[in-house]
Amino acid sequence: MxxxxxxxxxxxxxxxxxxxxxxxxxxxxxxxxxxxxxxxxxxxxxxxxxxxxxxxxxxxxxxxxxxxxxxxxxxxxxxxxxxxxxxxxxxxxxxxxxxxxxxxxxxxxxxxxxxGGRAFEPNALDDLERLGRQIGRLHQVARQHHFQHRPRINYHEYVTQSLHTLQQSALVPEAISHAFFAILEPLAARLASTDLAIASQQRLHGDCHIGNILQYEQQLTFVDFDDCRSGPAIQDLWMMLNGDRQQQWQQLDALIYGYEDFCRFDEAELPLIEPLRAFRIIQYMAWLAKRWQDSAFQRAFPWFAEQRYWEQQVLALKEQYAALDEKPLSLNIGQ
The missing domain is CATH 3.30.200.70 (Phosphorylase Kinase; domain 1)
Incomplete structure (x- = not known):
């Protein structure tokens, strides 16, 4: 070279x-x-x-x-x-x-x-069942072999390194810095006890959100495997859950109902949903901070440098900390 x-x-x-x-x-x-x-x-x-x-x-x-x-x-x-x-x-x-x-x-x-296609927008539980079926097909193939070089989802990369990046970043406004780290650091410490070993490690899409799923007529196509890695199966499912607890119960049941047409789902992974959500929240902030010198990021995410964003993150982190205390979702609505 x-x-x-x-x-x-x-x-x-x-x-x-x-x-x-x-x-x-x-x-x-x-x-x-x-x-x-x-x-x-x-x-x-x-x-x-x-x-x-x-x-x-x-x-x-x-x-x-x-x-x-x-x-x-x-x-x-x-x-x-x-x-x-x-x-x-x-x-x-x-x-x-x-x-x-x-x-x-x-x-x-x-x-x-x-x-061709447009971003997948599930409008009903039937749509989520169909998506669950497609993720099940993906995982059926994924489980046949293992990655040798791609990383695993792990606490050190997602939380420890991300926390260090944010602590060193000049982007956290001084006026909000104390409140921000007063919740982020305890959350990071609590996440250290997350036991990813309760789940089998398998190949994953890794960034399976609706923006990475194209819909053309009735076909759903997965794109952008740039973040593929090893980890628990629930990582490719939990990002489809939103709304209040009752809504998430219903969404989860629909996803898993379709998923199990092709792949068995281990319910022992359900307690990982909120810790993995917290991993992603922390990593996402650090990712933006690390890439901020790239002008493409400054054009696409101008709000990241505004104090209002960091104030909102303090609230989001507090809500996520509280979510860790809630009973994990189950596959039986009402329990």
């Missing part, structure tokens, strides 16, 4: 990823854009949709330097391809020149077929 490429590999803001480099990277794998590059909503990586001279639409994904190793990225690709081979609707990268991961001037990228 030459000096210029090494410098680009350390470029977390993608300032060196110019349109010229993008086009030349695509041409290096014999994909020739015939339209402009439409930037899609992706903040961790850079993702562009375009039409090529073969009249097909593609999506190019350029990975954020130094976030994942080549081995970890290839496991992501292999997992999504295994799902596709099993006829689970997912979007997997194309194999071009006998490989799915490509390198160009210090950047790593892959090419996907462009898939």
């Amino acid at each position: 030459n000096e210029a490429s090494a410098e680009q590999c350390a470029d977390f803001s993608f300032q060196g990823l110019t349109p010229d480099i993008i086009v030349r990277a695509l041409e290096s794998v014999d994909i020739y854009p015939s339209s402009g590059l439409l930037a899609l909503n992706s903040y961790e990586n850079r993702v562009y949709q375009f039409t090529a001279d073969d009249r097909r639409r593609y999506v190019a994904k350029f990975y954020r330097p130094q976030r994942w190793s080549d081995a970890q990225i290839l496991e992501e690709h292999q997992f999504s391809q295994a799902l596709l081979d099993a006829e689970v609707p997912v979007v997997a990268p194309l194999c071009l020149q006998q490989q799915s991961l490509h390198h160009f001037e210090g950047y790593r990228f892959c090419i996907f077929p462009s898939v």
